Amino acid sequence: METIQFIHSGWAYIVLLVLVIATFNALIKFFGNKEYGAIDFRFSLFALITMHIQLLIGIILWFTKGYFDEMSVGEVMKSDAVRKLAVEHPTLMIVAVALVTIGYSKHKKKLVSKPKFKLLAIFYSIALAAVLYMIPWNLWFS
Numbered sequence: 001m002e003t004i005q006f007i008h009s010g011w012a013y014i015v016l017l018v019l020v021i022a023t024f025n026a027l028i029k030f031f032g033n034k035e036y037g038a039i040d041f042r043f044s045l046f047a048l049i050t051m052h053i054q055l056l057i058g059i060i061l062w063f064t065k066g067y068f069d070e071m072s073v074g075e076v077m078k079s080d081a082v083r084k085l086a087v088e089h090p091t092l093m094i095v096a097v098a099l100v101t102i103g104y105s106k107h108k109k110k111l112v113s114k115p116k117f118k119l120l121a122i123f124y125s126i127a128l129a130a131v132l133y134m135i136p137w138n139l140w141f142s
């Protein structure tokens, strides 16, 4: 369990880095009216892959923690600290992964640069905001 938490905590650096790059790349190139190329496809794909890996590690971590084995649903919900990790963090992170997935598949279907960057910029920005909001910063850096 310690190992999985270590992996989830470490992989989060890669997720954050790749997601920031993919999001700003899309925003800058959307507003700069740039041509969509191979590197843009790669950034968006890497963000998708790293997020999905983090999702899987997170789900495994969640089960190993067994939040609901020791506490009732009511007890989990009453404790701010436990509720954040057991319920709020996983829920919003799953939403973030879903947003990246939707943005990625929608952008792939567009044939012109501007709408491709537009979809990536919108979906990845919202996902990034959700990730930044839901990272337990106090735990991560302690």
Ligand code: HEM
Residues within 6 Å of the ligand: 005, 008, 009, 012, 015, 016, 051, 054, 055, 057, 058, 059, 061, 062, 065, 085, 086, 089, 090, 093, 094, 096, 097, 131, 135, 136, 139, 140, 141
């Ligand atoms: C996909 C984006 C995600 C990111 C960037 C992320 C990031 C993080 C970070 C930085 C921590 C703090 C780790 C530490 O140093 O203690 C953490 C904790 C945690 N994450 Fe995630 N996470 C993500 C998704 C998920 C998902 C989908 C789940 C579960 C389904 C999950 C379950 C957990 C749990 C249970 C903890 C608490 C570990 C503890 O007790 O400290 N995470 N996450």
